[in-house]
Amino acid sequence: MIDALTLDQLRVFAAVADTGSFRAAARRLSRVQSAVSHAIANMEAQLGVPLFDRSGHRPVMTPQGQALLSNARDILLRVDALRARAQGLGEGVELELSLAVDTLFPIAHAGAALKRMRAAYPSVAIRVSTLPLGGPVQALLAGTHTLGILAGEHFRHPRIAVEALGAVQMVAVVGAGHPLADAARTSGALAEPDLADHLQIVQSDPSPLSEGRDFAVLSPQTCRVSGQDTKHALILAGLGWGRLPLWQVERDLAEGRLLRVPVASLGRDSQIATETYLAHRIDQPLGPAARALAAALRDTAQP
Structure with a gap:
């Protein structure tokens, strides 16, 4: 039976x-x-x-x-x-709470949520890692982190539960002294083939989850970097173009150090929205501090 x-x-x-x-x-x-x-x-x-x-x-x-x-x-x-x-x-209150944050997520929002959690659970030690692409999912699967914040739709696993937090605006930018910026000033608009002659700065994945796959790579010439801060610095230096979170480059755009890449296929005003998600392993218990941090992240993360 x-x-x-x-x-x-x-x-x-x-x-x-x-x-x-x-x-x-x-x-x-x-x-x-x-x-x-x-x-x-x-x-x-x-x-x-x-x-x-x-x-x-x-x-x-x-x-x-x-x-x-x-x-x-x-x-x-x-x-x-x-x-x-x-x-x-x-269970009782955790001794330590670990959070793996996608590099695209504004860390200030994570900091505000952690501060709120600490007000309720001041004895809990905190460990925060910032990881790109499949890094947060890999950290959860490996059991090294309790909670994760993911960005985008590319990484899913049946043992990982996710819930939407909000959207991060991604903008395609180039340094003000780069030839693409000069071409944009001259013509006002560029086409996707114009990108092929220029280096694209691309974030590499420290996890094996994207093996054999590329995400939003449009140029045959690429420079792969290990972190968003490096990507930001290289684009500012005029080495190439790439997408960065608007929260990271808003001041550079306002002060003219970076320009939007005016290619229609890169999104309206060179901008697209990337959804972010709160994640945890479904077979690992969330203690009181983790549940408090999750609630704070839901409240502080804004589209």
Whole structure:
């Protein structure tokens, strides 16, 4: 009967699917191989369908097993989330709270939220990392940080819960002395092919999550940097053009050190909105200070 299914059977099923063999799943679960085989056989009997074809050297998942695996993973994730939430509600105040912030997010907003949290929990130590692209997600998956602030739509993971905070305005800019700035002053508008002859300053990803992918890279000539401050400084120096958060360059634009790149495909007035998200692992409990920081971030982050 399906009602007789256990969470343990679902975890064994997922472990065999992940590792590709009963023996490897047994090692992962610290069990003997016969116990893994027995759990799968019982699950198959209760479901009434074969999950693995055992006729070869290694078990091969059947079409029925493939169809049911996503349901099994979904159940396990929901149970982990329930357990984490219950644990968080029952725990005391954390000794330390760690936050991984995307480099595009205005750090002043994070600082205001942390200040508010500290007013309620002054004994909690704070650790803040600023990381680009997939860095905050990787930090959450690795368990090194409790909360994360993500930017953009490119990085999602089933173990990471996200909720929108607000939008960051990204603007394509170039140094006032760069040839693109001179061309813009002369013609008033440029086309995307005009960018191909000039270096684009691009943020590199410290995580493996974007391997093989580029985001908003339009020029065949690129200079990849490890941080937004470096990107900002190189664009100011006239090395190339690139997108930066408006909050970071607003003063440079107002005082003429930077100019918007007038290319229609880069957005209206060379500007686009990037959504930011508060994130945490669904299987890791949030203690009182983390919940207070999350509430403060929701209040202080503005579009």
